[in-house]
Amino acid sequence: MSQTKAGIQIEDLHLSFGETKVLEGINMVIEPGEFFAFLGPSGSGKSTLLRAIAGFGPTPRGRILIGGHDIASLPPWKRNVGMVFQSYALWPHMSVRRNVAFGLEERRIPKREIGTKVEQALETVGLLHLADRMPAQLSGGQQQRVALARTIAIEPQVLLLDEPLSNLDAALRVQMRRELLALQRKLGLTTIFVTHDQEEANTTSDRMAVLDRGVIQQIGTPQQLYDYPENAFVAGFLGTANILKGTMQEGTFVTEAGQRLPTSENVLGANRIVLRPQNIRLADAGADGDIVGQVAHREFLGSQIRYLVDTPDGCIVIDMLHSFGQPPFEPGASISMSIDSRTAPLLVD
Numbered sequence: 001m002s003q004t005k006a007g008i009q010i011e012d013l014h015l016s017f018g019e020t021k022v023l024e025g026i027n028m029v030i031e032p033g034e035f036f037a038f039l040g041p042s043g044s045g046k047s048t049l050l051r052a053i054a055g056f057g058p059t060p061r062g063r064i065l066i067g068g069h070d071i072a073s074l075p076p077w078k079r080n081v082g083m084v085f086q087s088y089a090l091w092p093h094m095s096v097r098r099n100v101a102f103g104l105e106e107r108r109i110p111k112r113e114i115g116t117k118v119e120q121a122l123e124t125v126g127l128l129h130l131a132d133r134m135p136a137q138l139s140g141g142q143q144q145r146v147a148l149a150r151t152i153a154i155e156p157q158v159l160l161l162d163e164p165l166s167n168l169d170a171a172l173r174v175q176m177r178r179e180l181l182a183l184q185r186k187l188g189l190t191t192i193f194v195t196h197d198q199e200e201a202n203t204t205s206d207r208m209a210v211l212d213r214g215v216i217q218q219i220g221t222p223q224q225l226y227d228y229p230e231n232a233f234v235a236g237f238l239g240t241a242n243i244l245k246g247t248m249q250e251g252t253f254v255t256e257a258g259q260r261l262p263t264s265e266n267v268l269g270a271n272r273i274v275l276r277p278q279n280i281r282l283a284d285a286g287a288d289g290d291i292v293g294q295v296a297h298r299e300f301l302g303s304q305i306r307y308l309v310d311t312p313d314g315c316i317v318i319d320m321l322h323s324f325g326q327p328p329f330e331p332g333a334s335i336s337m338s339i340d341s342r343t344a345p346l347l348v349d
Contacts, residue, residue: 005189006066007032007034007068008029008066008158008192009063009068010027010028010029011027012063013049013052013060013061013062014061015048015052016058023045023048023060023214026062028216030192031190035181035191035193035205036190036191036193036206036207037200037208038192038194038195038209039196039211044211047162050192052064053066054160055075055076055079059072081158082158082159083159083161084151084161084164085147086162088164088167089147092135095133095134096133096134096138096146099135100121100122100150100153103151104117120153121150125149127142144164145179148164156189157190160191160192160194162194163195165180165195166195177203198238202238207221208225210234212233217234218230222238225238226238227343228345229241232347235274239276241275241276242275242280242316243273244272245272245313246272246273248268248269251263251266253270255273255313257312259312260290261290262344263346268348270347270348271347271348271349272346272348274345274347275339277319279343281337282329283336283338285334285336289338292311292337293309293316293334294310294333294334295307295308295309295329295332295333298330298331300322300328303322304319307320307329309335311337
């Protein structure tokens, strides 16, 4: 199967439901063949943005260009995009083969060509041997593959995935996201994946946009967003983050409690510092450190130990690798914490 790679450009997109603003000032460029994720909490606008690209829902203000052509005012069937829904939306009374053929039949493609395209699509997702089964006879993962096959059979320029893994159990989700990425790489399709699960976004996407309340907070690779968040929302949404308030004073970040923390750069107006749990080193009380505190709680997680430490600036979460035979710090113990300035980005909020 051969699909034409097409980039996506969204320019100053706004969308409202009545008086309620759902998307505000969306601008982004998605490269041809890129696996791109929309990540955010429930109500952030990520699924609404995906549906705007697909042509479902009210017509937004602004431009949506696919392959350089503005499709914002076109009906869904004229956009040449394929969408896989959260529910898979398979016809229960049709066989796998008939489900995959449905979109091609609606496009009035010759019957012989439909048969070829259906077999190619099912072979691509590894389900050709189940072509004559009914959806109820398939597992959740197999049903998802049928939905994917039905979508890629029409050879869209863009593949849209609306939380396609949410109905699967945890172990199958991990397996299916790997298969999904492998399929996307094989086809080279420009793909947008909507999820609220940061692990899914981190492990599949080339880049992602983090949304909150209908506004893009930041766009970048998963590592860029994790290491260099531009605001407190992104820092807190991507992984666990200790965000301390304070001010810059003579090139040093001084917390509200007066603790002086090293920084790698002097950011004018910085009023928050981000401390990731795995980047804080613990030592016994009295050792040289940047923050002092007392262990309030300890959790053994196998490969690491998570500590909740009371400090003058509030509770701080710290993760330490578990080493065989090494005794942990006990609750109530006084400790000293050291910060590597290179791992502590500053924020201006």
